[in-house]
Amino acid sequence: MVRNLFSTSRKLINNKQSSILSAAMVITIASLISALLGFWRERLLVGYFFETVELQQQLDAYRVAAKLPELAFQLLIIGSLSAAFIPVFSKYLKKDKVEAYLVSSSMINLVLLVFGALSLLIFVWAGPLTKLITSVNFGSEQVSLAANLTRVMLVAQLFFGVSNFLTGIVQSQQRFLIPALAPLAHNVGMIAGIVFLTPMIGIYSVAVGVVIGAFLHLIFQLPLAKNLGFVYKPVMRLKHKGVREMMKLIPPRTLAISVTQLEFLATGFFATAMSAGALTIFELAQRLMSAPLRVFSVPIGQASLPFLSAESDSDHMENFKKLFLDSLHKILYLALPASALLLVLRVPLVRILYGAREFPWSATILTGKTVAILAVGIFAHSANHLLSRSFYALHNTKIPLLLALVSMVVNITLAGMFTFWFGFGVVGLAMAVTVAAIVQAVLMMGALSKLVGGFEPVKAFGPMIKMGSATVIMGVFLWVPMRLLDQFVFDTTRTVPLVALTIIASGLGFAVYLYLSRLMGIEELQSFKEMMHKVGNWRRVLGKSEEVLETTSSSQEMRPL
Helix, strand or coil: CHHHHHHHHHHHHHCCCCCHHHHHHHHHHHHHHHHHHHHHHHHHHHHHHCCCHHHHHHHHHHHHHCHHHHHHHHHHHHHHHHHHHHHHHHHHHHHCHHHHHHHHHHHHHHHHHHHHHHHHHHHHCHHHHHHHCCCCCCCHHHHHHHHHHHHHHHHHHHHHHHHHHHHHHHHHCCCCHHHHHHHHHHHHHHHHHHHHHHHHHCCHHHHHHHHHHHHHHHHHHHHHHHHCCCCCCCCCCCCCHHHHHHHHHHHHHHHHHHHHHHHHHHHHHHHCCCCCCHHHHHHHHHHHHHHHHHHHHHHHHHHHHHHHHHCCCHHHHHHHHHHHHHHHHHHHHHHHHHHHHHHHCHHHHHHHHHCCCCCCHHHHHHHHHHHHHHHHCHHHHHHHHHHHHHHHHCCCCHHHHHHHHHHHHHHHHHHHHHHHHCCCCHHHHHHHHHHHHHHHHHHHHHHHHHHCCCCCHHHHHHHHHHHHHHHHHHHHHHHHHHHHHHHHHCCCCCHHHHHHHHHHHHHHHHHHHHHHHHHHCCCHHHHHHHHHHHHHCHHHHHCCCCCCCHHHHHCCCCCCC
16 A cells, blocks of 8 residues: 555656646645745744834844845846746757756856855845845844845755756656645745744744755755756856857846846835835735735746747747637636635735734734735736746747836836825835736737737637626625625624635635626636646546647646745
8 A cells, every 4th residue: 555655656746747737737736735834934923023013123124134135046046947948948858858957957057156156245245235225214233134134045045046947847847746846845944943943043033944945945856856867967068059048048037037126126125114014014915915826827827838838939829829818818717806805805814814913903904905906916917927938938038028127117116106205105015016017917918919910809808808897796796795794794803703704705706706707608617627627636637647738739936935
């Protein structure tokens, strides 16, 4: 029995998912579990570090400290992987596995060398850099604390650097299970650090937990990468054609990411101009908003990149368009009702997820308002994940860069106005983020349409109109039972009745959405049923070595939560 269990587990890990739906399903389930662990981690942070103003200042310092290491990681590691490494490595993998791994070793060494040099600069200049990215209400003691936390967390980014290249190697061979589960190991490491080390070293326990989690993230993926044939070599073939091709693709993508990171830094700057705890409240709201993106949108976007890349030549452009629209509609079919859910049930969800005794009612209400505004932009954020990857599959990194610049200008301009002129506080930051995301999505959709020769309006926007209509009606059927149950049935000052109200209202809302999907003939309902069927038959699906990809036969950020 033990031998059979071991054999089955080994097959589930090693066999590949050869359709977007099965691959996305694997990532979705793992992302959902990771999201739950992430919310538990945030609740622990609020419980330990939000009771007093001093503790709130420490927690804000940790969140500021995470920004510089994250900036270095995003610029060099993610910039290399998303636009350059995976597409080029996948191409070489089809021709010669040995050559592909030679190219991968060269690229890993090159990027980590540059990353190490940048990390050293951040380590030395952590204090002045922290002061540069924070505003008037971030005191000198907070700057010093954040600088020290930054130095600790730089170690984690080195582990993440290697680990994310392993993710690229494994996903390029259509193995999605282990990379999807790796963030769970990361969250476990962070939670362990917070629970066991906080009594001894205070807020430093969070930074140490980040390092532990990053190490576990790396170790978790290493065996599968080696099993697939990856052999690390200490080489740096800068003149190799594949390496040069990657290096050519990296700068535009890195610039695009730098634009996004500047937006994050600007948000932190504006938040530190507010009272203690403002940055934490904004990031708690943003984490709740991003949960549907991580669970639904990012998995489909990640899983679609290899398939879109395979259909990116001009002979298959109709197949590319069909595959893109199918993926976009699948994303929106799940993202739109998730947006309505967060918009209507924002306060109950904030109370359930973050409602520690140390988190006051005023903070709960403010977080809920921020979640509501961010929720309006979920559809745009969701679409942007897929749109950007579609451009990368076409080896076009310039258009996403230009449109990211436009989004950054809109975001920072509005955030500055709402913060310093109108005094909207955290809510103003959420408004700026939402408007910028919508502008970017509209512009990217228009640019992609022009690049691929246009989309048929009925095929492209017909399903979106149906989904939007169903979502609006769903919102009504969420709000009405929530208000009635809250007023006449449940004592929502207690946790169990609050959870019951949320489950009942959510269930009624989604039941209405599914019924309307059937009534309106929304085709994505069938895909949703297939995904649920796959969840129910997970062992057979994941153990399946070959699964026909219908679009092929007829045609073709993650970081832990």
